[in-house]
Amino acid sequence: MKIIPRKGKRISVLADSNKVVEEIRQRINIVDVIKDVVSLNKKGKNHLGLCPFHTEKTPSFNVNEEKGFFYCFGCQESGDVFTFLMKYNNNSFYETLLDLGKRVGVEVKSSYQKDHEDQYYFLIDIYKEAARIFQDTLIRSKLGSPGLHYLSKRYINDNSLNKFMLGYAPEEWTHLHHHLSQANYSIESQIKSELVKSKNKNYYDNFRHRVIFPIVDESHRIVAFGGRVLDDSQPKYLNSPENYYFKKREILYGLNLAKQAIKDEGKAIIVEGYFDVIMAHQMGIENVVAPLGTGLTQRHIQKLKRYTDKMVLVFDGDPAGEKAMIRGLTHTLKADIETLVVTLSDGMDPCDYLLNNGSESFIEMVNQAKPALDYRIEWGYHQMPDGNDFHKRQYLNDLYSFLNALDSEVQKEEGLKKAAILLKISDRGIQKDYMNFLNKGRSKKVVQKEPTDSNTPDPKLSPKAITERYLIFTLLNHLEFFLNYKNRILSMGLEDSFSQQLFNTMTDVFSEKEKLGVQDLHLILEVLDEEDKALVSQELLDGKYQAEPIQQIQDCFKRLKLHEIRPEQVSISRKITEAQRENTVDLDELLEERQFLANEENKLKQREKATWKD
Known part of the structure; x- marks a missing residue:
C-alpha cells in the first residue's frame, strides 16, 4: 500500500518578500482593480456594487478606497485587493502577486514563489x-x-x-x-x-x-x-481550526477527487459526511462531495458551478439531516444552479443506503430526485401538526419568508401555485395573502427604522462595554493614534471580552511597529477568524468613526471614567446613609468625598459629546 512520502526541510522566508507585497499594496488602487469586473458607484467614502461572490439584486458589496479593503454585507466576503483577485480568479497568491506587480510596475522575482508564503x-x-x-x-x-x-x-x-x-x-x-x-x-x-x-x-x-x-x-x-x-x-x-488555507464554508470534502467525475456526469451529488463520500467513491460513484459541518454555503455552490450547473442533495434521513438540507436550499435556489433533492428513510444516511441497497439503487434514486422548490414547499406542509387555520398561517408565513428571499419572480410564482394546490386554495387568494404579508413586513421595517441611528448601542452590551468597543473601533479606523493610547488602555484594562481580544491582537501584531497608518490595517484583518473579520469589516465601513477622531477617543476615555465614578458614588451614598443612621464621625469626610465625585462627574459631562446617550 502506498504511503505518503516524507519531504525535506521547511522553506524560510526572505526579508525582501514582504517588501514586494507592501510595495504593490501601496501602489495599487483597490477600486480601480475591482472596477474592472464590478460596476461600482461612490457612496460617501465607500464604493457600492453588486457582489461578484453571490447572486443579489440590491447592492451590498462595499469597497473602501482609503483603507484598501472590501466587504459584502450579503455574504460576508471580505479582504484586500490580493484576497479579492484570488477569490475571483481562483488564483494562488503568487499568481495574483505577479498580475498586480505587472499592473503597477513592480518586479516579482521567480524565487518569491518559494518563499512568500x-x-x-x-x-x-x-x-x-x-x-x-x-x-x-x-x-x-x-x-x-x-x-x-x-x-x-x-x-x-x-x-x-x-x-x-x-x-x-x-x-x-x-x-x-x-x-x-x-x-x-x-x-x-x-x-x-x-x-x-x-x-x-x-x-x-x-x-x-x-x-x-x-x-x-x-x-x-x-x-x-x-x-x-x-x-x-x-x-x-x-x-482542525480554520487557517489561511482552510475555510469550512469554502472547502468541500472529496472535491479534489470528484471534480473530473462531476464534469463527466454533469452533476454533483452532495452528501453530509466523510463516510458517505468514501463509500460512494468505493462503490464507483465518484461525483460525490460533502460540506464540513457547515451546511451548504454560497462559496460551496460557487465552487461547484465551475464544474457543473446541476446538484443533487442527499442528506441524512433524520431531523438534523433535513434541517441541514433546508438551510442550504435558499442558497442553491438563488445561485442559478439546478438543484434536486433526495429524501432517505428515517435514520438512514447515504453510506447506510449504499451498503444496504447497492450503487445501482442509489443512482436510480438520484435520477428520480425531486426539484428543490417542490421539496421545500412539501417539507413545510408536512411539518404542520394538522390543517387548522393557526398551523396553516404558520406554514404560509414561513413559506412567504422563504420565497421572499429568492431573486427569481418565476420561482416565487411557482412556489405560491404549488402551495395553493397543497392547501386547496385559489391562486388568486394566495397571491393576495402573500402581498399582504409583504406589505405588513415593509410597514414594520419603516416603524423600526425611525428611532434608529448609527450610534444605537447593542442592547446586550453594558454601557461600559459599548464605550470600550467604540474606543477600540475608533482606534482601528485611525491606526495612526493607536500607539499614543496603547499604554493607557493597557493600564486600565477592558471589561468587554471582544474589545480586549481585539486590543490584544492589535498590540501583538503591531508590537514592532514605531509608526502606524491605514496601510497597516490588512495586518489585523489577516489574522482574524471569519466571524470577527466580518464584524470588524462592518465597523471599518461605518462613517461614525471618521469625524474628529482625537476628540472621539478622548470622549471615550472620559465616558469610561464616568463609568468608574458612578459605582463609587453609589457606594459613598450607601456609606453616608449608614453614617447618618449611626451618627459616626466619618460623615463629614464622606460628604466631602461625595461632593468631589460630583464635581468630577460634572467636569466630564461638560466635555461629553452629544452623540453619546445615557
Missing part, C-alpha cells in the same frame, strides 16, 4: 508530514489496530484507505508530537498548526484515539484534518 506554507508542509504519520500508524503500527478494526466494521476497503489517505491517532498523549519532533519540526510550528497543544509547559496531541481524515483542497494540498472517535463519546467529530 512561509508564514502560512509551513502548515501545508507539517500537515503533509502529520498525514504520513497518521497513515503509517494506522497501517504499519500495532497502535493502529483499533482504527483498522473500526474502519473494517464500516466496510472501508484498502483501496479507500489509500485513496483518501485515512489515518489513526492513537490514545497516547504525545504520539504525533514525538514523531514531528523527530522529523525536526519545531515546537512553535507544531503549536501554530494546532496539531499539538500546550498546557503548563507540557505538550500533548490535539487528535487522540480517532480515525483521521485528511482534508484536501482542489490543488491536492492537505489543509486540515477531521477526526472521528471510535465510540459514541463526544465530540464525535473534531476538525
Whole structure:
C-alpha cells in the first residue's frame, strides 16, 4: 500500500518578500482593480456594487478606497485587493502577486514563489508530514489496530484507505508530537498548526484515539484534518481550526477527487459526511462531495458551478439531516444552479443506503430526485401538526419568508401555485395573502427604522462595554493614534471580552511597529477568524468613526471614567446613609468625598459629546 512520502526541510522566508507585497499594496488602487469586473458607484467614502461572490439584486458589496479593503454585507466576503483577485480568479497568491506587480510596475522575482508564503506554507508542509504519520500508524503500527478494526466494521476497503489517505491517532498523549519532533519540526510550528497543544509547559496531541481524515483542497494540498472517535463519546467529530488555507464554508470534502467525475456526469451529488463520500467513491460513484459541518454555503455552490450547473442533495434521513438540507436550499435556489433533492428513510444516511441497497439503487434514486422548490414547499406542509387555520398561517408565513428571499419572480410564482394546490386554495387568494404579508413586513421595517441611528448601542452590551468597543473601533479606523493610547488602555484594562481580544491582537501584531497608518490595517484583518473579520469589516465601513477622531477617543476615555465614578458614588451614598443612621464621625469626610465625585462627574459631562446617550 502506498504511503505518503516524507519531504525535506521547511522553506524560510526572505526579508525582501514582504517588501514586494507592501510595495504593490501601496501602489495599487483597490477600486480601480475591482472596477474592472464590478460596476461600482461612490457612496460617501465607500464604493457600492453588486457582489461578484453571490447572486443579489440590491447592492451590498462595499469597497473602501482609503483603507484598501472590501466587504459584502450579503455574504460576508471580505479582504484586500490580493484576497479579492484570488477569490475571483481562483488564483494562488503568487499568481495574483505577479498580475498586480505587472499592473503597477513592480518586479516579482521567480524565487518569491518559494518563499512568500512561509508564514502560512509551513502548515501545508507539517500537515503533509502529520498525514504520513497518521497513515503509517494506522497501517504499519500495532497502535493502529483499533482504527483498522473500526474502519473494517464500516466496510472501508484498502483501496479507500489509500485513496483518501485515512489515518489513526492513537490514545497516547504525545504520539504525533514525538514523531514531528523527530522529523525536526519545531515546537512553535507544531503549536501554530494546532496539531499539538500546550498546557503548563507540557505538550500533548490535539487528535487522540480517532480515525483521521485528511482534508484536501482542489490543488491536492492537505489543509486540515477531521477526526472521528471510535465510540459514541463526544465530540464525535473534531476538525482542525480554520487557517489561511482552510475555510469550512469554502472547502468541500472529496472535491479534489470528484471534480473530473462531476464534469463527466454533469452533476454533483452532495452528501453530509466523510463516510458517505468514501463509500460512494468505493462503490464507483465518484461525483460525490460533502460540506464540513457547515451546511451548504454560497462559496460551496460557487465552487461547484465551475464544474457543473446541476446538484443533487442527499442528506441524512433524520431531523438534523433535513434541517441541514433546508438551510442550504435558499442558497442553491438563488445561485442559478439546478438543484434536486433526495429524501432517505428515517435514520438512514447515504453510506447506510449504499451498503444496504447497492450503487445501482442509489443512482436510480438520484435520477428520480425531486426539484428543490417542490421539496421545500412539501417539507413545510408536512411539518404542520394538522390543517387548522393557526398551523396553516404558520406554514404560509414561513413559506412567504422563504420565497421572499429568492431573486427569481418565476420561482416565487411557482412556489405560491404549488402551495395553493397543497392547501386547496385559489391562486388568486394566495397571491393576495402573500402581498399582504409583504406589505405588513415593509410597514414594520419603516416603524423600526425611525428611532434608529448609527450610534444605537447593542442592547446586550453594558454601557461600559459599548464605550470600550467604540474606543477600540475608533482606534482601528485611525491606526495612526493607536500607539499614543496603547499604554493607557493597557493600564486600565477592558471589561468587554471582544474589545480586549481585539486590543490584544492589535498590540501583538503591531508590537514592532514605531509608526502606524491605514496601510497597516490588512495586518489585523489577516489574522482574524471569519466571524470577527466580518464584524470588524462592518465597523471599518461605518462613517461614525471618521469625524474628529482625537476628540472621539478622548470622549471615550472620559465616558469610561464616568463609568468608574458612578459605582463609587453609589457606594459613598450607601456609606453616608449608614453614617447618618449611626451618627459616626466619618460623615463629614464622606460628604466631602461625595461632593468631589460630583464635581468630577460634572467636569466630564461638560466635555461629553452629544452623540453619546445615557
